[in-house]
Amino acid sequence: MDSPERQVVSPTVIEHAQSPQNHGPLADFSGHARITGPCGDTMEFWVLERDGSVERTSFITDGCGPSLASGSMATCLAQGKPLTQAAEIGQKDILAALGGLPPEVEHCALLAANTLSAACEDAARRARSDGKPECESCSDTSCTARRRLDGETDQAFAERRQLQAKLCRIHKKILVLSGKGGVGKSTVAVNLAAALVLAGRKVGLLDVDIHGPSVPTMLGLEAVPLQEIGGEILPLQMGNLKVLSLGFFLRSPDDAVIWRGPMKMKAIQQFLQDVAWGDLDVLVVDSPPGTGDEPLSVCQLLGKVDGAVVVTTPQKVAAVDVRKSISFCRRLGVPVLGVVENMSGFACPRCGEVTPVFRSGGGRRIAEDMGVSFLGSIPIDPRIAEAGDEGRAYIVSYADSPTAVLMRDIVARVSEAAAIPLPGAGT
Numbered sequence: 096m097d098s099p100e101r102q103v104v105s106p107t108v109i110e111h112a113q114s115p116q117n118h119g120p121l122a123d124f125s126g127h128a129r130i131t132g133p134c135g136d137t138m139e140f141w142v143l144e145r146d147g148s149v150e151r152t153s154f155i156t157d158g159c160g161p162s163l164a165s166g167s168m169a170t171c172l173a174q175g176k177p178l179t180q181a182a183e184i185g186q187k188d189i190l191a192a193l194g195g196l197p198p199e200v201e202h203c204a205l206l207a208a209n210t211l212s213a214a215c216e217d218a219a220r221r222a223r224s225d226g227k228p229e230c231e232s233c234s235d236t237s238c239t240a241r242r243r244l245d246g247e248t249d250q251a252f253a254e255r256r257q258l259q260a261k262l263c264r265i266h267k268k269i270l271v272l273s274g275k276g277g278v279g280k281s282t283v284a285v286n287l288a289a290a291l292v293l294a295g296r297k298v299g300l301l302d303v304d305i306h307g308p309s310v311p312t313m314l315g316l317e318a319v320p321l322q323e324i325g326g327e328i329l330p331l332q333m334g335n336l337k338v339l340s341l342g343f344f345l346r347s348p349d350d351a352v353i354w355r356g357p358m359k360m361k362a363i364q365q366f367l368q369d370v371a372w373g374d375l376d377v378l379v380v381d382s383p384p385g386t387g388d389e390p391l392s393v394c395q396l397l398g399k400v401d402g403a404v405v406v407t408t409p410q411k412v413a414a415v416d417v418r419k420s421i422s423f424c425r426r427l428g429v430p431v432l433g434v435v436e437n438m439s440g441f442a443c444p445r446c447g448e449v450t451p452v453f454r455s456g457g458g459r460r461i462a463e464d465m466g467v468s469f470l471g472s473i474p475i476d477p478r479i480a481e482a483g484d485e486g487r488a489y490i491v492s493y494a495d496s497p498t499a500v501l502m503r504d505i506v507a508r509v510s511e512a513a514a515i516p517l518p519g520a521g522t
């Protein structure tokens with residue numbers, strides 16, 4: 096990467112860039128990661144873990160001075176820390192320790208933080224499995240991945256165990272569903288995930304809406320390339336939010352996915368099986384719309400789903416779809432956390448007053464009829480569409496707006512229903 100002109104850098108940055116700490120691979124290591132950032136710089140970290148703490152750490156990079164300084168500072172910050180704490184060293188910590196970087200190269204600190212975190216997670220994973228395949232070290236005797244199913248081939252059994260090993264590290268799995276597209280399912284999924292991160296949770300957001308993966312646009316991640324470590328795809332990381340979308344695999348946002356059934360199923364399976372999700376408090380899944388084969392495969396692959404949020408609009412025609420979605424969940428034994436009525440009235444961007452435009456209340460009536468909770472209404476707010484188009488989560492960018500308050504109430508109800516503790520939100 097070219098050095099930006101007229102950089103103003105602190106003496107600490109210069110010192111760390113000129114004589115980086117622990118520069119070079121470790122001969123003996125327990126965790127390793129290699130990531131190429133969006134700027135093309137590659138960083139590699141090695142971590143030696145002893146008794147749960149980082150005994151030694153080391154890195155290399157082919158990047159510029161700020162990358163060298165960020166990697167070097169990350170090794171200093173990680174040294175001697177418990178592995179879990181070292182994994183949480185973030186971009187902000189590295190920037191603060193360096194006394195800042197010019198804004199145009201702050202991403203070097205993010206690359207260092209993400210690579211260090213991935214190396215620590217790799218060390219923790221290896222320590223847990225003690226060299227054995229991860230599933231073999233699990234103590235859950237009721238886990239179905241312990242036994243081969245009747246007629247299951249070696250490869251299918253190995254793949255199922257690999258998937259189960261991933262899913263075991265995800266504490267809660269929440270599905271966001273809708274009867275049809277365009278009702279705001281992705282909007283709800285993105286803002287739910289962002290709100291959970293704000294409340295201090297480690298969250299994954301998986302966009303398997305195979306016909307219209309809109310999460311990359313909604314989070315401004317369209318041009319960010321995916322990285323691989325040891326055959327596993329790294330989800331894109333934004334602080335405590337890890338994101339993976341089918342959209343990342345399309346060459347251009349305009350590409351349509353025209354896959355036949357088995358290909359779709361295989362893609363969804365790989366999204367769960369070959370992705371380094373790591374330890375997550377919650378995985379929010381933006382499901383394909385409807386009640387057909389695609390959402391069915393998602394539910395089957397996820398195994399135990401902790402709950403589904405059904406998103407609808409107020410119109411009467413949407414009612415049939417909501418009923419179908421609720422029945423679908425019941426058939427599969429997925430608890431319905433409740434119904435969200437989106438685009439319910441129009442919120443004035445100036446005063447926040449909500450004016451009914453269509454008949455509203457349909458979502459609440461169906462929820463009552465079908466004996467599930469009504470989680471709340473979200474009005475049409477032009478800034479929701481604007482934030483989505485600009486790649487920002489509305490609930491973060493307009494945190495003080497009346498609509499964000501309504502969204503937070505919905506998140507609180509979802510969290511309560513799914514028993515997700517929200518320490519950062521005071522619950």
Ligand code: ADP
Binds near residue numbers: 276278283307473478
């Ligand atoms: P789905 O996932 O159900 O297909 P999306 O979440 O992608 O729907 O929403 C479709 C479009 O509607 C997006 O452009 C989104 O920004 C916009 N949108 C969703 N909910 C609202 C709302 N409450 N107010 C304004 N625009 C909204």
